Amino acid sequence: xxxxxxxxxxxxxxxxxxxxxxxxxxxxxxxxxxxxxxxxxxxxxxxxxxxxxxxxxxxxxxxxxxxxxxxxxxxxxxxxxxxxxxxxxxxxxxxxxxxxxxxxxxxxxxxxxxxxxxxxxxxxxxxxxxxxxxxxxxxxxxxxxxxxxxxxxxxxxxx
Ligand code: SF4
Ligand code: SF4
Numbered sequence: 828x829x830x831x832x833x834x835x836x837x838x839x840x841x842x843x844x845x846x847x848x849x850x851x852x853x854x855x856x857x858x859x860x861x862x863x864x865x866x867x868x869x870x871x872x873x874x875x876x877x878x879x880x881x882x883x884x885x886x887x888x889x890x891x892x893x894x895x896x897x898x899x900x901x902x903x904x905x906x907x908x909x910x911x912x913x914x915x916x917x918x919x920x921x922x923x924x925x926x927x928x929x930x931x932x933x934x935x936x937x938x939x940x941x942x943x944x945x946x947x948x949x950x951x952x953x954x955x956x957x958x959x960x961x962x963x964x965x966x967x968x969x970x971x972x973x974x975x976x977x978x979x980x981x982x983x984x985x986x
Contacts (some may be wrong), residue, residue: 831964833876837906840957844909847950849937859937862911865895871907875966879905906957912938913951915958916975917968923958925951929981 848854855863859972873879873891880903881893893905912931916924932938938945 831876833964834878835951836960836967837874837877840906840960842951843953843956843960844906845953847947847953849913849946849950850944851947854937858934861934861936862931863895863897866896867894867896870895871905871911873956874961875970877906879903881905910954910957911935913954914974914978915954915971917958917971917977918963918975921962921968923955924956924973925940925958926978929978929985932981932985933969936981939986 870881870884870892872886873883873893877891879891879893881895881899884892884894886892893907899908912928912935913925914928916926918924927938927941929938937944958971961971
């Protein structure tokens with residue numbers, strides 16, 4: 828069996844997300860870019876086989892972290908940055924949802940003030956499509972399950 832062409836998969840995904848963001852305006856104005864305060868030690872987890880032009884650190888779990896120093900070429904930013912603070916979660920039947928990433932609840936005003944915000948529906952539609960593409964690949968689907976579990980766990984702490 829041939830390996831999936833991850834490069835094409837991510838090209839397609841990035842094309843679908845395009846320049847879409849949760850709002851139709853720059854949400855960084857709400858929080859002074861709180862999610863882009865990289866310290867060159869931490870960063871964003873890459874999806875399976877996702878490439879990055881940022882430095883990469885391998886985690887004990889085998890996952891890879893794109894190390895962020897607080898600035899990047901926006902067109903090259905990791906998928907996790909493009910979809911923050913939401914995530915395509917998956918249920919036991921493999922159905923995809925788009926949910927707030929509870930791990931970002933304390934950081935991101937889009938989640939803490941969600942009742943007062945008008946979101947961009949195109950972003951959510953695109954992210955759901957992306958989730959469905961990822962769910963077709965074994966490794967990416969496992970990753971969706973793993974992060975869904977983390978998000979649910981954080982959510983239960985917050986509740
Ligand atoms: S923390 Fe939230 S509101 Fe602030 S820039 Fe990041 S995604 Fe936008
Ligand atoms: S990689 Fe870029 S978009 Fe992602 S957190 Fe760092 S500066 Fe922000």
